[in-house]
Amino acid sequence: YDLLLKGDKSGDVSLQNGDVIYVAPAGEQVAVIGSVNQEAIFEVGPGETLYDAVVYAGGINTVADSTRLMVLDSLREDDNAWQQIGAIDAQSRKARRGEVIRVLSRVGIARPLQQQSVLVTIGGEVAQPGRYYFQPGTRMADLVAKAGGLTSEAFPYASVITRESVKQQQRQSFNRAIEDVELLLTAQPATSANRAELVQPANLDLVRSVVQQLREREPDGRLIFDLPVTATNLPDDLILENNDTVYVPPRPVTVGVFGAVPSPASFAYRSGRSIRDYLNSAGGVQKLGDKGELFVVRANGTVVSKGALGQKALPGDLIFVPIEVGRGEFWARLRDITSVLFSGVAAAASIKVLSE
16 A cells, blocks of 8 residues: 555556466455545454554544554354554554454544435345445445346345344334333233233243343344335335345245144245245144234235235245234233244244355
8 A cells, every 4th residue: 555545656567578467366454434524344364463554544623532542353143342442552552353343433423314424234145245445325226236146046125134223113112012011910900810810820921931031032123115026126216224234035935834833844835825825834823822813924024914814925924923812902912012022033033044
C-alpha cells in the first residue's frame, strides 16, 4: 500500500521485455470501519498491527476517539464478542485474519441505519461463500453477485435470512407469550372445571415445562419473505443490514410428519402428493391427536394451518399433528403457544438438516 497511500515509488520497478508478473493469492484480511477516512477490507502482512490497518484506512477522521479501538473476531460464532483495545496496545497487537476493527466516534452520536456500513455472511449454494463488507443501502442482489451467484443446486424458496432486529422482535413476542400463559394460569376461576383439571400435578408440570422452554429458547431472527417455490433468485431488492446472515440451501428431498401419528418419519418428496397423502403414509392421526389443529411448517418458514390437508406438499415441508387438549380458554391458548414453539424448533431443525 506504500504507492497508493504515500505515493512511495521506491518499490515500483520498471518492466522489461520477458518479465513475468506473478500475482500471489491474497493474504490475511481485516475490515476497518467506523471513524476512519476510508472504510474497507485490507490485506495485512506478517507482523502488521491493528494500527497499521487503521493507517491503510486513511487514518482516523476528525471526530474519532483516538484512545481506543473495538475489535471483533468475525470467524468466531459469537458475533457480539467485541474487545476493547487501547491505542498504545493497538500499535503492538498483531492484526489477525477475519478481524473487524471499529474506530469509535468521540461525539457519541449514533448514525442512522441508512448510514451504517454492513458486514454480511452468506453461505450454502453460492459460488463463493464468505463474509462481505458493503456500503449502506446495499441490496441482496449485490451480495449474491459479490458471492459469484447461486449454484445450480440452490433452492432460493427455502433460503434463511437472519437479522438482529428481527431477533429482538421475536424475543418480545416470546416474552408476551410467557406473560399470557402466566396470566391465564392465575385468572382461571377457582370453581371452574378447567381449574380443577389444571391443578392436577401432571398438568401443572406440562404448563411449567412449556413456560420454561419459552424462557430458554433463543430466537433465530429469521426474516420471512414471500418467494414462489419456483423462484430462481433471492429477493433482489431487500436492503441488507449489519450482521445479516444468509444461507441458501440445496433443494430438500423429504417431507416430515411428526406429532400424534403412529409412524413419525421423513418421507421422500414426490411431486403432486398432498399433505393428506403424507399424513396417511405416517399411519394417519392417533386417537389422542387433534386433526383439526394440524399445521405445516414450510421450508420458507411460513406456517399453514387451515385447510392444510388438501394442499399440495412442497419440498422440505414439516407436518405436525398436536395432541388434543381441553376445550377451555387456557388449554386452547396453551395449545397455540406450544404450536408456535414447535414451529420455531422445527424450522431451526430443518435449517440444520439442510446445512449438513
